[in-house]
Amino acid sequence: MTAVPVPHRVVARRPETADTVTLHLEPVGAALPDFAPGQFAMVHSFGRGEIPVSVSSVQATGGLAHTIRSVGAVSDGLCAMRVGDVVGLRGPYGNTWELERAYGCDVLVVAGGIGLAPLRPLILSALAEPAAYRRVSVLVGARTPGDVIGRQEIDGWPTAFTGVTVDQPGADWRRDVGVVTQLLGRAPFEPDGTWAFVCGPEPMIRATARELAERGVPRDRIRVSLERNMRCATGHCGHCQLGPLLLCQVGPVANWAQAEPLLSVREL
Amino acid sequence: MTATAAPAVLDRDGLNALVAALVAQGRTVIGPTVRDGAVGLAELASADELPYGWGVELDAGRYRLVRREDGAAFAHSAGPQSWKSYLHPSRERLWSADRTSEAEIAYTAHEPEAPSYAFLGVRPCDLRAIAIQDRVLTGGRYADDGYGKRRRTALLIAAECTEPGATCFCVSTGGGPSADPGYDLALTEIVDEEGHRFLVRVGSDEGAELLERTPHRTADPVTQQTARAAVDAARDRMGRALPPVDLRSLMGASLDAERWDDVAARCLTCGNCTMVCPTCFCTTTEEITDLTGDHTERWQRWDSCFDLDFSYLHGGPVRSSARSRYRQWLTHKLSTWHDQFGTTGCVGCGRCVTWCPAGIDITEEVAALDAERAALGTETD
Ligand SMILES: Cc1cc2nc3c(=O)[nH]c(=O)nc-3n(C[C@H](O)[C@H](O)[C@H](O)COP(=O)(O)OP(=O)(O)OC[C@H]3O[C@@H](n4cnc5c(N)ncnc54)[C@H](O)[C@@H]3O)c2cc1C
Ligand code: SF4
Ligand code: SF4
Ligand code: FES
Numbered sequence: 001m002t003a004v005p006v007p008h009r010v011v012a013r014r015p016e017t018a019d020t021v022t023l024h025l026e027p028v029g030a031a032l033p034d035f036a037p038g039q040f041a042m043v044h045s046f047g048r049g050e051i052p053v054s055v056s057s058v059q060a061t062g063g064l065a066h067t068i069r070s071v072g073a074v075s076d077g078l079c080a081m082r083v084g085d086v087v088g089l090r091g092p093y094g095n096t097w098e099l100e101r102a103y104g105c106d107v108l109v110v111a112g113g114i115g116l117a118p119l120r121p122l123i124l125s126a127l128a129e130p131a132a133y134r135r136v137s138v139l140v141g142a143r144t145p146g147d148v149i150g151r152q153e154i155d156g157w158p159t160a161f162t163g164v165t166v167d168q169p170g171a172d173w174r175r176d177v178g179v180v181t182q183l184l185g186r187a188p189f190e191p192d193g194t195w196a197f198v199c200g201p202e203p204m205i206r207a208t209a210r211e212l213a214e215r216g217v218p219r220d221r222i223r224v225s226l227e228r229n230m231r232c233a234t235g236h237c238g239h240c241q242l243g244p245l246l247l248c249q250v251g252p253v254a255n256w257a258q259a260e261p262l263l264s265v266r267e268l
Numbered sequence: 269m270t271a272t273a274a275p276a277v278l279d280r281d282g283l284n285a286l287v288a289a290l291v292a293q294g295r296t297v298i299g300p301t302v303r304d305g306a307v308g309l310a311e312l313a314s315a316d317e318l319p320y321g322w323g324v325e326l327d328a329g330r331y332r333l334v335r336r337e338d339g340a341a342f343a344h345s346a347g348p349q350s351w352k353s354y355l356h357p358s359r360e361r362l363w364s365a366d367r368t369s370e371a372e373i374a375y376t377a378h379e380p381e382a383p384s385y386a387f388l389g390v391r392p393c394d395l396r397a398i399a400i401q402d403r404v405l406t407g408g409r410y411a412d413d414g415y416g417k418r419r420r421t422a423l424l425i426a427a428e429c430t431e432p433g434a435t436c437f438c439v440s441t442g443g444g445p446s447a448d449p450g451y452d453l454a455l456t457e458i459v460d461e462e463g464h465r466f467l468v469r470v471g472s473d474e475g476a477e478l479l480e481r482t483p484h485r486t487a488d489p490v491t492q493q494t495a496r497a498a499v500d501a502a503r504d505r506m507g508r509a510l511p512p513v514d515l516r517s518l519m520g521a522s523l524d525a526e527r528w529d530d531v532a533a534r535c536l537t538c539g540n541c542t543m544v545c546p547t548c549f550c551t552t553t554e555e556i557t558d559l560t561g562d563h564t565e566r567w568q569r570w571d572s573c574f575d576l577d578f579s580y581l582h583g584g585p586v587r588s589s590a591r592s593r594y595r596q597w598l599t600h601k602l603s604t605w606h607d608q609f610g611t612t613g614c615v616g617c618g619r620c621v622t623w624c625p626a627g628i629d630i631t632e633e634v635a636a637l638d639a640e641r642a643a644l645g646t647e648t649d
Contacts, residue, residue: 003410004363004377028372046365046373047557047564071582086373088365229580231553234410237571238550239578241600244607249409265523267592 003234005044005088006032010081011063016149020114021079022056022067025087031062032091037099037121038225038253041066041091042233045077052093052230052248053078054118067117067149093233094252097122097223102195107136108187108217110180110208112200116140116149118225119199127158135160137187141180141204144168161187180204181211191216199225206263209256222256226263243268273470275487276479278455280315280464283341286425286482287315290386295423298354299388300347305333307347309354312388319344326433326507326618329627338459345433346391346617350546351398354385355418356405358570362553367562380414385422389455392447393438393617395426397546399450403609404549423474426451430498434507435618437631441510443615445502447471453479456495467495508618508631511638515612519603522637523595531633532590534626539572541620541628542597547605547613548572573597598633 012024035041040054043066051074057065070079081087099107099122107126111119126136136159142148145166154162163183165176176183180200194217198208205224212222226247231237233248240247243262245254262268278286290297291313299312302319312318318341325332326345336343365375390398402419405412429436429445438444447454452475456467467487470476511518542548552571557564571578573596579586587593605613614630621629 004375005365007373007375009371044365044566046367047555047561049555050553050566084371086371088373088375227581228586229578231551231571234412235408236405236410236412236549237552237568238573239552239571241573241596241604241608243599244604246608267587267589268523268596 003090005042005050005090006030007086008089010083010085010087013081013083016067017147019071019079020067020069020149021081022065023078023081023087024057024063024065025089026061026063028086032089034058034062035064035092036096037125038097038118039092039094040118040233040252041089042093042230043068043074043078044088044090045074045081046086046088048077049074050088050090051075051078052233054225054252055092056117056120058121067114067120069114090233093248095250097197097225097253099125099195099197102126102221103132104134105221106134106189106194108139108189108194108196108212109137110139110141110184110196110198110200112141112180112204112208113143113147114149115198115200115204115225119197120150122197123157130158134190134193135188137161137189138163139180139183139187140164141183141200142166145170145173163187179207181208184211184215189217192218194221196222198222202227202263209260213256219257219260220255223253224256224259225252226254226259227252273476273479275470275492276468276484277487277491278466278468278482278484282482282484283315283318283466286478287312287388289478289481290423294384295386296383297386297388298351300342300344302333306331307333307344309347309349309351315341315388318342318389323431324433326435326622327627328435328621328629328632329624331622339464340431340457340459342389342427342429342455342457343431345429345431345436346393346546346619348544348619348623350544350617350619351387351390351394352401352546352549354387355398355422356401356412356415356549360414360568362566362568364563364565380417382414382417382421385418386425387422388425389427390424390451391427391429391617392445393436393443393615394546395424395447395450396438396443396615397617398424399448400547400609400611400613400615401549403611404547407609423478424451425475426454428454428456428495428499430457430502432502432506433618433622435621435629436616437506437508437510437618438616439503439506439509440512440631441612441614441616446499451475456499458491458494458498460494462491465491467491508621508629510616510631511635513638515602515634516606518634518638518641519599521641523599525637525640527633527636527640528591528595530636531594531628534628535590535594536626537574537590537593538625539574540623540625542572542574543570544619544623546617546619547601547615550578552578573600598630601630602634
């Protein structure tokens with residue numbers, strides 16, 4: 001059957017930054033299959049269109065959350081939703097972070113801006129099982145202090161190290177200033193016993209993954225979440241191609257060994 | 269049972285009877301016919317509408333109908349349209365949504381439109397192209413239901429090639445002028461002193477049943493040999509060829525080639541090549557809302573990787589240069605298609621060569637990339 005969106009109601013709405021909102025959704029009727037961290041839904045805003053959005057929270061009830069930055073027609077429509085409104089969801093689509101493969105290893109999470117949203121459920125899963133992973137570190141970069149999503153929550157996470165850095169600090173900013181890669185030296189991890197999970201703007205992903213590889217983290221243990229235009233999420237529209245990869249099917253998460261040569265070609 | 273039925277021979281009346289039988293079954297018969305100065309595809313009421321007595325003269329950026337003395341119906345090569353116009357139509361409604369109250373939305377799936385098609389005169393390259401689109405649209409984790417439904421019910425009557433066009437190069441893509449399995453019936457047209465007739469080979473039970481219901485005679489050895497010889501001769505008369513190298517490694521090694529700048533200077537990025545290509549499958553979606561604002565529909569339509577919006581991300585397109593878009597097209601066809609779908613994306617039908625307004629020739633571009641790689645190789649030796 002052609003996948004038709006399944007109605008979900010906005011049960012809570014939390015503004016994150018000036019342009020980003022988290023919507024908590026519950027199925028109106030039947031629920032979709034469970035989403036895993038790293039996966040995404042096609043989210044329909046009535047009369048505007050459908051866009052891919054990662055899950056930023058997954059609940060056992062079939063409820064889930066999306067954290068959406070308003071950048072155009074569809075995301076504007078979604079960010080303007082109020083509690084009680086209905087959106088349509090198709091999914092779950094795409095692969096997962098595969099956190100379980102990091103069992104017994106150090107877990108290093110590096111996020112840029114809205115890139116923290118798809119990493120959030122991974123961080124919560126890792127922290128929920130302290131015996132399964134060695135040290136969990138979370139490094140967050142954003143443009144300004146106001147662009148850091150989930151600021152209160154971040155500092156409550158029982159990590160081995162949490163760092164937050166911004167490009168343009170305000171007068172009352174007491175934390176780090178500069179690119180997120182400069183926090184790497186302060187996070188505790190054994191490079192060859194580490195799994196890294198990276199999401200953010202493509203230049204940030206490239207810089208972070210390269211530096212991690214230089215520091216000795218094996219390339220195939222550096223997982224990056226990539227973004228391309230997606231119209232269908234079912235492997236039929238051709239829009240999400242990155243060279244040999246149809247990212248909606250074999251992504252959005254890729255390992256750096258595979259992604260690096262592709263992201264090194266201009267305009268691929 | 270009967271898929272091994274003996275080859276038969278039909279004359280022109282026989283072919284008429286075959287089409288009449290299909291129409292009587294309630295099938296929508298689609299076949300080649302002369303239209304707007306080209307051999308196009310259209311619904312046929314009778315086999316008399318086939319392009320009897322027409323051939324084509326082709327070259328890069330050039331298509332011309334020419335009269336043929338022999339009156340043959342299938343002596344033209346691939347025309348501007350392909351069967352994807354019917355199996356994977358240029359526009360299709362996916363689903364609709366209605367706002368039933370302030371806070372309720374109801375989504376409705378639409379039963380795909382699926383006439384029971386019979387395709388008459390499917391060239392061997394197009395038969396392969398259909399098999400490729402089958403893999404793309406129904407062979408993965410998710411299936412395109414509309415395509416699948418139309419495809420399952422479609423009857424395919426192939427027409428083998430004895431008159432390859434000047435832009436044809438199927439042989440160098442691993443195909444050929446003879447029909448691979450996948451057809452229900454395969455015709456080979458013969459016009460000689462014995463008369464105008466069609467050798468018919470049976471490829472499925474459905475084909476056998478259809479033949480059963482059509483007046484025919486069992487094929488004599490001479491007709492069979494003549495047909496084979498004509499198709500074999502066509503194999504050696506291809507208008508063009510891709511260089512006989514491993515195309516996947518050539519494409520992989522050519523991502524930074526200078527040739528892309530050369531072709532980008534000629535390419536108009538019009539997307540004609542992707543529209544006429546029988547394997548190109550890309551689509552986009554659009555939202556169409558009615559005046560009340562309470563009803564909205566999701567439509568799918570063909571799209572092309574030459575379109576700037578194709579790779580659009582917040583901030584701009586990933587592939588903004590013509591160089592990168594032509595490279596996406598060619599690399600996808602010959603290389604990354606294999607990674608994604610386990611097959612080539614080019615069957616050598618030559619349409620993209622014929623219908624390119626700038627006369628860009630895929631075989632020439634690949635040869636140039638090969639030459640550039642070879643030149644680099646000698647430099648570094
Ligand atoms: C796998 C995946 C997960 C994502 N997760 C999130 C998330 O958690 N939160 C979030 O805010 N954003 C996320 N995005 C990006 C989000 O999909 C785009 O911001 C959104 O598509 C923009 O659409 P628009 O109509 O609002 O903007 P416009 O700029 O008006 O877009 C026009 C059209 O282009 C396409 N498009 C534009 N930008 C993108 C883009 N970046 N990615 C894909 N298609 C695009 C869309 O199909 C859109 O309909 C994700 C993208 C992908 C591919
Ligand atoms: S790329 Fe050109 S020759 Fe190859 S199948 Fe498509 S239209 Fe035909
Ligand atoms: S060549 Fe372009 S239009 Fe054709 S299938 Fe590939 S990406 Fe789509
Ligand atoms: S989003 Fe359509 S093929 Fe991947």
